[in-house]
Amino acid sequence: MDFGPFLLLALMEGMVMAAVLALTAVGLSLVFGVMRVVNVAHGEFFMLGAVIAWFVTHFMPGPPAVAFAAALVICPLLVGGIAALSDTLILKRLNYDPEATIVATIGLSYIFQQTALTFYGPDARPVLAPFDLRIQLPWFGYSGYKIAVVFAALAILLAVWLLMTRTRAGLIMRATQLDRNTARAFGINVDRVYAAVFALGAGLAAVAAVLIVPIQQAHYLMGHDPLLLSFIVVIIGGLGSLRGTLVAALVIGLSDGVISVFFSPTLAKILATLLVAMVLVFRPQGLFGTKP
């Protein structure tokens, strides 16, 4: 294969990666932005989404497309519910103290991993794609499902944007983000907003996982990489800035795709983690953020 098509393939793989990453990272960014909570269990919410998707598609009768559509609805709801419960039972009681919440979400992530290991097992298992379509380009064939993933992610991101900017719920969330005490003074139930935001963030990770699971199998340790990459994206994009998160997801997803194809994936990850550390040290507002 020539260089041109090869690069095109790398970019297309990068696009799929960027789409899923953007969904996961927006979830993390939302939680950090509104609640100021660094959620280390975010990768585990991703993993739970994938594992629950396996259960749903495995036990649901009927054609794979129906089962997959069911997973797409059930997983985020279930994972969101778990997240809301974790928030009310644990994070709220810690008064969202930054250090305590990090330790608590580390604890949660171990518990979720163990739960998945106990009930799902140590194996990686595939989930059938809802449809099987191969798009033949002049140089190579490409999975139609992967392209559908990109569009699905775009649709969901658009929905999140509309929710945040055009609805009353979004207004309440943004108000809480700006100043939680004033929001409370205006009669907003901040506790409920926090639980909802935590659930929304986890739900986005779960949706991303359901979308990716026909491409990448479900496994109880699969949350590690999305967590790290989401951190990278959220920090480079500027903590709590949704627009920055999207741009950074695109940059990181594409460059990770390209570097992984042409060089070593490990090297790509080393460079990305070091970049994040340097961004935090020298430009804490993120590459795309403005000074606070």
Place this chain on the structure above:
Amino acid sequence: MTRALALHLAVLAALFAAQFLLPSYHHTNIARIMVLAVFAMGYNIAFGYTGLLSLGHALFFAAGMYATGLGIELWGLSAAPALVLGLLAGAAIAAATGVLALRTGGVSFMIVTLMFAQAGYLTILYFGAYTRGDEGIVITRAARSIGSLDLSSDTPRYFAALALFSVGLLLNLALTRSNLGRAMIAMRENEERSRMLGYNPFKIKLTALLISGLYAGAAGAAYAVLFGYVGASFATIQYSILPLLYVLLGGAGTTLGPFLGALLMFYLIDISSGYTTAHLFVVGAALLILVLFAPKGILGWVRDRGAKWLP
């Protein structure tokens, strides 16, 4: 003053006696616990005393471990200089990390240290040709002796671990009594006020992190020589969380807390593994319970209930 010193010497004497009193099954366990306790003591110097919550101490532990392991394997060093190399590597990496990471604070500090540790772990995998990546290096028995002391057999290993632990513990006690130790606590309690009093927060925090890295490096180096294995799994995030867990359990900002936490956690997992294979659950639940109900840990709780002299 003397009460505290007496308590520490009593703990060390008890550990010395344990070698003769306990059945041999526990010898290896306690040797391992003492080495991990040194690691946790180092963590405690940064987190418990200076208030620097790092999520990247596995990097310093692994630096000590790999400097020693690679020194023996690649450059043919004998155990004693390799141990010194490991100790220095831990301190050097900690200082280098600190120079950059200490420009940030709070949540950013945690993420920066986490990212450096992750980059370190990936680097170990990337240079798999030398480090043998996940598979790791097994250090031969012949390379694991200092003079005529064969550190791979049970009794010398126990006393070597005890010697390292004793030095670490007594130095830690001395540190808490020194001006530097008090300045470190001042950083934790109120950085702005100590700056106003003329202290340089950056310098003190960097020194604390350097000492912390020295402990972590020494523990990593000792682990490599005493247990004969060097592997990338010791550089993963789990090994940054473990000392945090030990310190939280035993009591942050207490000299004996890290050892107590390591001891209890080790045997908690050891005993619970007789009933369940859910180790991760035990660790996760312990973290949650501690942070929710006992944020000061066991010795912190004891200190609040009357034993104010506990260092």
